[in-house]
Amino acid sequence: MKKLLVANWKMNKNMQECSEFANEFLKRFSHQREAWIAPQALHIPLLTHLFKNSHLKIGAQNISEFNEGAYTGETSSRSLIDAGGSFVILGHSERRQYFGETSTKLNAKIKTALSQKLSVIYCVGETLKERESKQTLAIVANQLHQGLNDQNIADAQNLIIAYEPIWAIGTGKTASPTEAQEVHAFIREILSNKFPYSGYGMRILYGGSVKPDNVEELLSQKDIDGALVGGASLKAKDFLTLCFDK
Numbered sequence: 291m292k293k294l295l296v297a298n299w300k301m302n303k304n305m306q307e308c309s310e311f312a313n314e315f316l317k318r319f320s321h322q323r324e325a326w327i328a329p330q331a332l333h334i335p336l337l338t339h340l341f342k343n344s345h346l347k348i349g350a351q352n353i354s355e356f357n358e359g360a361y362t363g364e365t366s367s368r369s370l371i372d373a374g375g376s377f378v379i380l381g382h383s384e385r386r387q388y389f390g391e392t393s394t395k396l397n398a399k400i401k402t403a404l405s406q407k408l409s410v411i412y413c414v415g416e417t418l419k420e421r422e423s424k425q426t427l428a429i430v431a432n433q434l435h436q437g438l439n440d441q442n443i444a445d446a447q448n449l450i451i452a453y454e455p456i457w458a459i460g461t462g463k464t465a466s467p468t469e470a471q472e473v474h475a476f477i478r479e480i481l482s483n484k485f486p487y488s489g490y491g492m493r494i495l496y497g498g499s500v501k502p503d504n505v506e507e508l509l510s511q512k513d514i515d516g517a518l519v520g521g522a523s524l525k526a527k528d529f530l531t532l533c534f535d536k
């Protein structure tokens with residue numbers, strides 16, 4: 291399976307910048323790796339249009355656990371699909387930290403998104419304090435068990451896990467390939483037990499200051515199937531380098 295590179299643009303770029311990125315990216319994208327982009331929700335229709343016929347998926351950085359109704363300010367899975375989106379990132383540490391999203395709330399969001407046939411990238415990861423006190427595996431296991439509790443086994447094929455140590459996000463610090471591999475192998479074991487048929491083959495992405503100069507070493511690890519990328523996905527040139535299999 292090709293490695294998957296997912297761009298998380300967070301709350302960056304205007305429409306003009308989205309178009310410029312697409313033009314530059316499409317000139318040189320060689321499909322050696324799979325590429326997905328999660329822009330701000332309002333830019334999803336534009337990005338879907340710009341990348342039509344390119345096999346590049348466009349998705350959201352969050353959705354509601356509800357399908358429709360009186361939930362002011364929320365965006366539903368159905369409207370994401372209607373706008374051309376096909377995946378959603380859920381449980382990013384910025385959503386957990388700034389918007390109070392718990393693994394229990396995320397469990398409901400994951401169920402809703404999967405039931406609508408969206409692909410879900412569920413993020414897990416520990417703080418620096420938790421790593422230093424050797425709680426990484428316990429924290430990650432807990433986030434996985436709560437977030438994935440009672441999820442339909444048949445939906446697991448649309449589920450992707452992103453391991454993102456919080457201390458490595460946007461900080462320039464990266465988990466060493468060995469540190470990341472250890473956690474990825476642990477996640478794979480949990481998924482294999484939880485989803486007996488499809489768990490072992492589920493994709494597990496690494497996220498946390500992935501850049502052109504560290505991507506190859508990280509992606510060469512046995513259990514790292516791709517990367518979720520913030521800062522280095524904003525420039526087409528850098529994201530192209532990440533998507534190029536040397």
Ligand code: PEP
Nearest residue numbers: 459460497498499520521
């Ligand atoms: C992220 O926000 O998911 C992320 C990994 O950011 P960065 O690559 O900038 O660390």
